[in-house]
Amino acid sequence: MTLPKFATIRISLLLGVLLVVGFTSTHQRVYSRNWNQTLQAVIYPINGDGHLETDRYIRSLQDANFSRINRWGEREAKRHNLDLSVPLNVTLGEQIPTQPPSFPDNANAVDVLVWGLRFRYWAWRNTPDDGSLTRVRLFVVYQTGEENRPLRHSLGMQKGLMGLVYAYSLEEQNDQNNIVIAHELLHTVGAIDKYDESGRPLMPVGLANPSRNPLFPQRSAEIMAGRIPTSAHSSYMAESLRSVIVNATTAAEINWTD
Numbered sequence: 001m002t003l004p005k006f007a008t009i010r011i012s013l014l015l016g017v018l019l020v021v022g023f024t025s026t027h028q029r030v031y032s033r034n035w036n037q038t039l040q041a042v043i044y045p046i047n048g049d050g051h052l053e054t055d056r057y058i059r060s061l062q063d064a065n066f067s068r069i070n071r072w073g074e075r076e077a078k079r080h081n082l083d084l085s086v087p088l089n090v091t092l093g094e095q096i097p098t099q100p101p102s103f104p105d106n107a108n109a110v111d112v113l114v115w116g117l118r119f120r121y122w123a124w125r126n127t128p129d130d131g132s133l134t135r136v137r138l139f140v141v142y143q144t145g146e147e148n149r150p151l152r153h154s155l156g157m158q159k160g161l162m163g164l165v166y167a168y169s170l171e172e173q174n175d176q177n178n179i180v181i182a183h184e185l186l187h188t189v190g191a192i193d194k195y196d197e198s199g200r201p202l203m204p205v206g207l208a209n210p211s212r213n214p215l216f217p218q219r220s221a222e223i224m225a226g227r228i229p230t231s232a233h234s235s236y237m238a239e240s241l242r243s244v245i246v247n248a249t250t251a252a253e254i255n256w257t258d
């Protein structure tokens, strides 16, 4: 049996992408995490629901909307005695007019692999590689959101230094959007999630300060957990990066500390 022609073309394209990405991602993994220079991250906004309001919101975005992430990076790097004083520089890029392939529901390993390739192919077509080994591309899909319906799950990939973020196109959500963006950005440099299936911070790695005495209530959230525990069983969402920190475990994962 022969494959239909379009299928053959698609498979060859995917294989080609796979070869190129496999080659570059090894280099990216090394250079993005040696912290000799600032990690550049570009936000590419996407209108996820086609609403005019979302369009207006995207057009109102400026670099300044994300500069709090950069200041937060400086603050946290200093706490961990990183030699580099400005580890992160998040800036705004151009709006992208097409939608990224959405992550499959109930995906198995093959689905995830195929989605990953499609996503990277889509990213390459919309934001051609500039050859930089330390540039992170964060595709942020903005939506006004529907009541009682959570947005799709955001994700950050170390391979290819890319993130797909689902965020609200609402002024009052800017601070929380920045938490999600910072979270996915740290995934791209090796940080691992620190919450369980129900969203509760893992103990003790998901705590901002695991050696606090008494342990609860915690004052801040850990960036890879996102919630501030008030007891072993209760926690609430951090409102802004002001009350979010990088704990020792995450600092080691992203190679800030040994």
Ligand SMILES: [Zn+2]
Pocket (backbone or CB within 6 Å): 183, 187, 193
């Ligand atoms: Zn995560």
